[in-house]
Amino acid sequence: MQYRPDATELLNDVAALLEDRVLAAVSGPLQHQVRVAANLVRIVEREVRLAQAATAAERDRLSPFVVTSGALADTSGALADARAQLADRLLGAGPIEPDELAGIHAAIVATLREDLAISKPGYDDWTGS
């Protein structure tokens, strides 16, 4: 158990330092790198807050489309297994009924929306092509 500030508070502080102070103090290619670094710190801050729930939700979402093994107790191991199984099915030549394919598409999009909530909030506001 760490004393405060907690992880998200620290990451916000580092991001603010990069954005408010460091960015103004550098120039040229380094400026772009600092901007990217600040954005990555913001991403990690959101990941710390959101990733655990997203991982559990993705595993549940994928379970109808794969053979679940009861042996995998931990969430991330079960998820990696489900992702691998589903990817193999999709890459294989075996037929997948249109209804199931639509369900798989919906599950993938739901997961991508949760990924984007971490890596680029707002990106999925656009739902056109």
Added chain:
Amino acid sequence: MATIEDGLARWLTQRWGADVRVDGISESSAGARRRNVLFDAHVGDRTVGLVATILPTVEIQALDPVAEGAVRTVAEQGGVPVPHVHGATLDDSWVGGAFLVSDRIDGETIPRRVLRQAAALGHGDLVVAQLGDALARLHAIDPSLAPAGLTRPPDSAPVAAAIATVELGIESLLRPEPAFAYGLRWLRTHRPEEPARCTIVHNDARNGNLIVGPDGLRALLDWEGSRVGDPMEDLAWPQTRMWRFGADDRIVGGLGGVAPFRRGYEEAGGTWDDDRIRWWRVLSTLRWGLGLAGQAAAHLDGRFRSIVMAGSGRRVSELAYDAMMLIRP
């Protein structure tokens, strides 16, 4: 800069057979790896505004400046707006790298500035119609005129080659990954016939490689990636979301709609194929996502340590999302 000035003056003097003086040198910000040096060449009492595009090292993936100059000249003869090429050389003793010299054309090239200008003048639909026109002219050129340096798809089968690229990328970078696997499955099940005719394609005719002025499209830049391929791929690429810079409702480069783009292409004699273009949009989007994953991999395995390349890895889901929106069941 004195060396470049001197080198360009000596090279142009030799090339034009008249004394050339060079001044007014400045570097354009455009071009990440290529240096674009703007300058004035004085011959007698005449002054010509020129650009030297200099490549410190010739890359394997891209055309060398002599081949790029050749394809731009072929395009120009076909009526495609390009900055006229005055010559090119692989000899790096003149300015420290292989280079080509072409006319300097005024206008905006930086995407956000192009978008601002189009918003202010309301000529985005005109620009995309002109882009359609330019690409139709390019695709109409007899492909046997393509310079020898241009790559050609094996067995005239660009569709098969592109699928193989995506398969390889997924296998080496992203497996197991449901989104890209879904995308590849769609590409396979919707795979079009190989094109009846392969043509010269620009391969990067998107917002960012256009010179735009108040009168509209003035020139198509950056021909270093051009090759022989499916002309519909050339129409798909500028429509992909990554080149809209946030102006998502204007499908073609954030500038204009598909309808004027298509009209420009068809009025200049091009044959538009919606299904093929959609297929190439999906493929190009997934391939770009794999490219970003490749950048992250180069950072992670130490080939190219860079925070920017690291950040590319976290952009892969954007491309996966874009592809999924294109192929909703």
